[in-house]
Amino acid sequence: MLWAAAILTTVAPDIYFRVVTMLSGAEERVFYGWVSWGQCAGYEINSQLRSLLGPVWDFPLLWFGSAPLIALAWGGRLLSERTGHPRLGRILVRSAATVMIVHHLPSPLLFMFDTSNDPRCVQSWGPLEVTGWGIAMNLYYLVPAVLVLLAVRPPGPSRRGRLTRTGAVASLAIMIIVGAVADTAAGRVSDSWALDCAGFGDGTVSGLGEHEKGFLCGIRDESFGRGVSQLADMPDRELLAYGRHLCELAVRNGGDVNAPAVSEAIGEMNSLVGPLTRLCPKVAEVEQERERERQAENDAFIAAAEKSCSVHPRHRPRIKAVRQVRATMWTEFWEINAWDEGSEGGEVGGMVAGLVGSGPGALNIWAADEIGHACVTGEAYRRRPPVETRGWEQVVEVGYETRKGVLTVVDGEGDRLPNLAADGPGSYRVRVHVRGRKAAQEHIDVPDGTVQLLIMVFPGDEKRPVIYRDYPPRKTRK
Known part of the structure; x- marks a missing residue:
């Protein structure tokens, strides 16, 4: 009776759904999808177990709630008794029951652990109607395993001892699973x-x-x-x-x-x-106090540099400039730059006299010795201004092309001069004047405001660079 009840219990759900499908005349399928976040230890372990043991659970002996496995164990039990090896039959049956328990028990245990540890973990397991049905069916399929174990319990006084040992083994297995989960939760690495x-x-x-x-x-x-x-x-x-x-x-x-x-x-x-x-x-x-002190020191440093630049006499153009601006500009890598709109980061050819280089929609100008600042004056013209060399160490002129009519000089801090391309899109000449460069290159620490730049921008079609004034390069001692 117990064997028959076990097999009937396993096949009952499948028979029920097949009868319902036949009577309704249609096979309805519902698919669920969900997104979950975070790390819930029970769900993660259950997913790993399903991935690891999935091929085993797909074996035909475990179909229909493990009905073929129970039938095989029942046949093995009868055969062992007929051949005079009843102990071998009991081992076979208990092994089959163990497989069923391992198949269906972990999910309910791990689900209960997750929900007791963090109720939000229910979302990780999926829609509640699906999760609840799955947990209920796993518990349901434990009933045939219990019936099978009862079917092979030995008669007589030894029942209690056997039952006690079986319960002890089952309790130990549960403790091991829960303990492993608890250790995993304690060792959680939250993302x-x-x-x-x-x-x-x-x-x-x-x-x-x-x-x-x-x-x-x-x-x-x-x-x-x-x-x-x-x-x-x-x-x-x-x-x-x-x-x-x-x-x-x-x-x-x-x-x-x-x-x-x-x-x-x-x-x-x-x-x-x-x-x-x-x-x-x-x-x-x-740390906040330390940051305030650093910021105050930095502000004082910048203010001192700007004050040093402001005391330099303003350049007096020999012809009227459309625009003249002055600024203290900073650099982390020797240069300040200018780009046409849409040409940011464009390639620039070699630096002429180590002072200025140009490319399609791009311009680089030396401004300081690696890390420092320069006192910069920018001037925009609509016609060519006279060449000025007196008082300047270097004067170099290069060509510049702009399709958008933009030549905006930017420093390492992101500060910029207004647009110096006064005539809109087209070809320009950029004449760069510098003083204080020799001192900056020969001395590690020079006074603020030592380097001064004058940048003149005016229309011109000439492409060839021109060096109006240069100083001989410093000789290196051997």
């Missing part, structure tokens, strides 16, 4: 989406404050900050413990991350300071 670092993730990580999430985001999300690749794979719990340790160490040193004890603990991970300010208010306070 930026689950942490909602950018403000539009799913925020499935719970139990953490904003400071803790900010710290994890600063470590893992490069778009949130610079990121710390050396720590990105460390589990959340360990990473937060490490951050709190650094915070306590910094607080003992007045919040100064540059203190020897803190600096030694951070090592070469300088980008860790940013995330640490999100976790440790004292460090944030000290």
Whole structure:
């Protein structure tokens, strides 16, 4: 009776749906699709198990709720009894029941773990009507496994001991599964989406404050900050413990991350300071004050340079200029640049006399020795101005083509002069004058305002560069 009940239980759902389909005269299929975010340990483990054991579960013996497997185990049991090896038959039956339990038990256990740990994890498993039906059917198909185990229970006084051992083994298996899941949850490595670092993730990580999430985001999300690749794979719990340790160490040193004890603990991970300010208010306070001091020093430095440039006499053109502008321009890589609209980053040929180079819609002008500033005057003309060489170390003229009528000089900080192409689209000549270049190249630290540039732009079809004045290159000592 137990064997018959087990087989009937396994095939009942399939028979029911086939009868319903025949009576309705149509086969209805419903497909579901969903998108889930974040990391839910139970769902991840269940997906890995399905991927790993999928080929096994597709074996024909496990079709129809494992009815063929039960029939095979029943036949093996009868055959073993007829041949005088009943123990072998019981082993075969219990092995079949174990396969059924391993097939259907993990999903309900892992689903219950996820929902008890974080209710939002239900979304990861899919639409509730589908997930609920799947969990219910997995539990349903455990009933035949129980019936099969009852069918082979030994008679007599040994029943209780056997049943106790079977229960102990089942309990141990469940504890192992739950323990593995718990370890995985403890070792969770939350990504930026689950942490909602950018403000539009799913925020499935719970139990953490904003400071803790900010710290994890600063470590893992490069778009949130610079990121710390050396720590990105460390589990959340360990990473937060490490951050709190650094915070306590910094607080003992007045919040100064540059203190020897803190600096030694951070090592070469300088980008860790940013995330640490999100976790440790004292460090944030000290770093903000330090940033204010740096900004004040930088503002004073820029103001001193601009003041030095402003005391230079204004250039007096020999003919009327359409436009004259003055500015202090900064560079990180020796040059300031100009491009036609749409030609940004265009190629420029060799620098003429090391001062100015031009290409289609592009212009480069030497302005400082690697990192520094120049006092720049830009002048736009509608006709060719007279050549001026007196008082200048170099005077060089090149051609420039603009299809959009744009020649806007830009420095390394993004500051720019107004458009100097006064005649609109067409061909221009750019005459560049410089003084103070020799001093800047021969001395590491020169006074502010040493380098002065005068840039004259006027219409002209000539393509050939002209050097009106140059100084001999500095000789290198052997």
